[in-house]
Amino acid sequence: MTSVPYEQSPPRGSPGRRLSVYFYRHPRLSLALLLALPLGWLAVAYLGSLIVLLLAAVWNVDPFTSQVVHTYTLDNFRRLFDEPVYRNVAWRTIQMAALVTIADAVLAFPIAYYMARVASPRARNLLVVAVLMPLWASYLVKAYAWRIILSGEGMLNWVLGPLGISFHGYSSAGLWLVFTYLWLPFMILPVYAGLERIPSSLLEASADLGGRSLRTFWRVTLPLAFPAVVAGSIFTFSLTLGDYIAPKLITSQQFIGTLIYDNHGTNLPVAAAFTLVPIVVMIVYLVVARRLGAFAAL
Amino acid sequence: MGEWWADYAKQVQSYANKDVVIGTTWPYMENILKADKKPVNAIKPKEGTTGWSDTWMIYSKAAHPNCMYMWMNYIESPQAQAKVAESFGEAPANLKACPLTTNKDFCTQLHAADESWWKNVYYWTTPTADCGGKGGTCKTQQDWVNAWTEIRG
Known part of the structure; x- marks a missing residue:
């Protein structure tokens, strides 16, 4: 040596x-x-x-050039409170974010459960790749693809046509579908990680004590995996809250992101004041998520 | 009708898929749709229409002024004007470009030399509080943008 x-x-x-x-x-x-x-x-x-x-x-803006002028004013905040349109748009966006989060949680849980608890190691690896695959494609391509799918003459109506259903794709419902698709991987991965961390011994102990599979799921698996679902919901909720490209492509309705985008060129101070709304919403959301143990699950 | 459009690709697709059947447009989108053999047509209402002139902006403190002059000469030339006009579907500012367009009827279709056509084309201007110096009080650009936000709800 x-x-x-x-x-x-x-x-x-x-x-x-x-x-x-x-x-x-x-x-x-x-x-x-x-x-x-x-x-x-x-x-x-x-x-x-x-x-x-x-x-x-x-700040104010110069009415002719739309340049920001450094004179102090609170008018921009006053407008947010006085004009109902800003309240309506904020509320519409928060509702959308909540519905997208719920849909993603419902869709992601069985997939994540299968990946973590049922699939063979080989199938699990394939599934992880399959879940990550959409993230390698450009967001814009996916959003435009959905615009074509949701079109009146698009694939969705072609599939639904024989059933006698006509779906108006360029609507809130269509946007909800697009968001649910876009952010699904961000929910699956944390839930998968959370489910994988649950020790098998706990499930065996539940079975030993007479718990059937459904009862074990409700009393053991779900409570232990819930913080991971909340962790995933941070992504789905915040990404929906701030997005402006998908709403612009799919609907003509205004959302927080599109309203800020439409104002940033002509009236930056109003856009900046409105930015405060999603920031405050996200701070509240993160405080609640922290209480539910989401940060420990990340 | 059906949805607002904010970018031309969105509008072209809306018409191509029949999600929109009538609406405002630019000659640019009209050209793309007609080139794809889509059954569309654009008309100018007898009340007139809005319009604008595309402009080139040149940096006043350009590091190579000669280069800038050469660029200006080039872009004003009939050859360059013909290419720009056909690409964007707009009437060329330099009428000498008209014989050089690949579509020989291009300038006729866009009424490039027809002065009476342009009589009721109202050019875009920035709305100002003093009504552009005409006296009285008018709505500013920001007022119009806010109104547009509120109309859309």
Whole structure:
């Protein structure tokens, strides 16, 4: 056995060695230096830009050029409260986000359960790839594909036609289908991870104590997997709340994202003020999700 | 009728799939749909229509002014004007472009030389509070955008 190569570490008293000793004696300093870059990026590039955006909500615009003029006003916030359209649009978007989240949870749970508990390791790998596959395709392509599917002369009506059903695709219901499709992988993956983490011994213990499969599912599996469902719902809910491309393509109805998008060129302060609505909604949502244990399940 | 359109691809697809049967349009979309042999037609109402002139913007502090002049010469030339006009489905500003278009009836179809046609084409302007200097008080661009938001609900 060869000796440990001590001679590779810097000799005593050399600058490198002294620096190393210094950092060893000041662990907080080395931690601060390690975190400075990522934390700095988070604070400046991420939170900083958000703050600049929110600050824009208290400025005016030049009526001719639509440029932001730095004169203080609260009119933009007043408009959000006085004009019912903003309330209606916010409420419509929150409802859509909730319905999409419920649909994704209902669809994702059996798929995730099969992947985690039933499928052979080989089938499981194939299913993980299959779930991730849509994420490799461009979002725009998928949204446009759905626009063609939902068209009056599209595939959906072609399938439903013989059943005597005509589906008006360019509507809230159509958009709900598109969102449910788009965000489904974001629900399946956390639920799959959550179900996989449940120790088999707990299910066996339930069976030993006389619990049948349905009872075990309701009393053991579901409560243990619920935080994972809430974790997945953070994605489906927040992605629906902020999206503007799918609503623009599928419906003529206004949602939070489309309203901000339509205003950002001509009246940035109004758009910035309206941004506060989804931010507040998401903060409330995250606080509730945290209480339900979603962060531990991520 | 059926849905608002905000980008031309959406409108072209709406007409192609018969999700929309009547609505406002641009000559650009009309050209694409007719090139695809879709049964559509565009008309100008006798009350007139809105219109606009496409413009090129040039940076006043361009690093290579000579390059800029060469570009201006090029883009004003009948050859370049013919290409731009046909690509966008708009009447060329330079009438010398008319004999150079690939579709020989292009300028006639767009009434490029027909001055009476343009009498009731109302050009887009930015609405201002002082009514563009004509006196009185008018709605600003922001008022119109807000009204549009509220109409759509």
